[in-house]
Amino acid sequence: MVGRWAAGPAVAVLALLGPLAGAAAAEEPADGERVRSYRAELTVTDDGGLRVRETIAYDFGDAQRHGLLRTIPVRGPHEQTRDRRWPVSGVTVSSPTGAPTQVQQETDGGQLELRIGDPDREDVTGQQTWVLDYRVDAVVDDRGEAGQRLVWDALGTGWPVPVDAVEVALSAPVAMTAVRCAAGGEGDATPCEVSGPAAPAATAAFTASGLGPEQGVTVAADLPAGALDAAPPVLVDTFSPARAFTADAGTLGGSAAVLAAGTAGVLALRRRHREPAAVLGTGASVAGVPPGVLGALVHGGARPLDVTATLLDLAQRGHLEVERVDPDGEGDEGDEGDWRLRRTGSDLAPGERTTPAEDRLLRTLFRSGPETSLSALRTDGRAGVQLTQQALDEDVVARGWFTARPARLAARWAGWSLGLLLGGLALTVALALTGSWALAGVAVAAVGLLALLATAGLSALTPDGRAARDAARAFADDLARAGEGPGADPARFARHLPHALALEAADRWEEGARSLDAAQRPVPAPAWFRAPGAPAPGFSAPGQPGWTASVYGGLLGGFSSDATGALAAPPPSTSSSSSSAVRVGGGAGGGGGGSW
DSSP states (O other): OHHHHHHHHHHHHHHHHHHHHHHHHSOOOOTTOEEEEEEEEEEEOTTSOEEEEEEEEEEOTTOOBSEEEEEEEOEEEEETTEEEEOOEEEEEEEOTTOOOOOEEEEEETTEEEEEEEOTTOOOBOSEEEEEEEEEEOSOSEEOGGGOEEEEEEEEOTBOOSOEEEEEEEEEEEEEESEEEEEEESTTOOOBOEEOSOOSSEEEEEEEEEEEOTTOEEEEEEEEOTTSSOOOOOEEEEOOOOOOOBOOSHHHHHHHHHHHHHHHHHHHHHHHHTSOOOOOTTOOOOOTTOOHHHHHHHHTTSOOHHHHHHHHHHHHHTTSEEEEEEOSSSSOOTTOOOEEEEEEOOTTOOTTOOOOHHHHHHHHHHTTTSSEEEHHHHHHHOHHHHHHHHHHHHHHHHHTTSBSSOHHHHHHHHHHHHHHHHHHHHHHHHHHHHHSSBHHHHHHHHHHHHHHHHHSTTOOOBOHHHHHHHHHHHHHHHTTTGGGOSTTOOHHHHHTTHHHHHHTTOHHHHHHHHHHHHHTTOOOOBOTTEEOTTOOOSBOOOTTSOOOOHHHIIIIIHHHHHHHHHHHHOOOOOSSTTTTSOOOTTOSEEOOEEEEO
């Protein structure tokens, strides 16, 4: 009994720490090693396979190595009792830089390991390039009437070095109905740049840059039903005996210890990341802070509404004009129309500068020319909008108000928690297969579930961020009073409209506008806005209809609502499931590599 009680927790601990121990035992890359460029040329074949050519420019720096190590997944979990295989064949290697190209192939578990180089020499240094060609069978999944789909990890997350630039070229025998791409860490759904033609087309191209260690790129493509004579997936049966959940002093005691330790760790994490108190006496000020940044601060991460506020702020500063386009030209209320956006820049103040988020939004809006519309943005601007939100979050981090981008921090915590949960479930199965300690795996899974629940909504705010957020909220509360009294400046008050939108204080802004109306000092009409039936830009002459609070609310409020809807809209679907998210590591292929 004593032997069983002692051995069981040891197995559980080793199973939990195994991945960490394996990572520590692997050969670490030398300082300065990195992948300078990684190009994957993917060609879908008529039978649903894939021909792959990888051109890898690896910089060894001053280190001296045998050559390049490349690992390619060839087997992975599919169902409870079956694994899926991706047969790899026809591996050839060449080097335009004259690096050694001898290849040693070895399958280790579910990985095909390629050691490229001379095992008797260790003199490879500097930047070298290798070209790998191979074929993978049974990659495209046939989903019947829903069509066919390829999901491929073009750059796996197993590279322990940075990757400066990634290019992916994808071609198929027929036009693809939808293509998508994601770049980042495991499970990240951040879109990468689409540099090729938009679907439907038989080719597509994607790019990503500045990837860190253990970050990858996954691409996906949908094809019409029956387009390929796709071979069925290669499945392998696995052994799955009954699970053993013995409840005795040893298993119950060991499981309770795991559960107690895990719970204590989760509670400590929650205490560490709870929302901080504001720093007293800092005199936090939000004067001059762009409205989209304030929205990201107040709401714990940028939203499409904050991108709309950024758009309005750019318009007020002279970067673009907005014009209502009615279908019948009569300007009737309730008409289904569109909004035209026109790039200007003619009224910019000397020295006018834009932030990275504003640059990203302007490139998204006017990537096809100096004019666009909200309907076009709704169709093809989603990726750029997400990158704009990301840039707004990064601005808040750069100001010291967040410890990290809230979305990334939440994804990291969720990933750790979900990994622990899934790891506990996997451990439960493993322990059930090998003995009677499956309860220890259940305890680990319970800790993962507790972590998933306890870390939801944890704050990324710093103490300075808390003070700045309080100042932003106070600014929003003061918007109504800003239109009162003889010192109120209508022109200056009008410039606060984007801030009111980002801070969801439009009702208080309109209250201030009504105060100016009552004092016969109306808010001036914006020079950048045109709409049928709207008063002329500038201040209204006495006795003439002007830009009252109700006019502002009806016209600009309508544009803001339409713009936010367009910015938040998912791209239109071309098949029954083409809008599903693509996440890094979500397909076949991938793997990693390094030096050896």
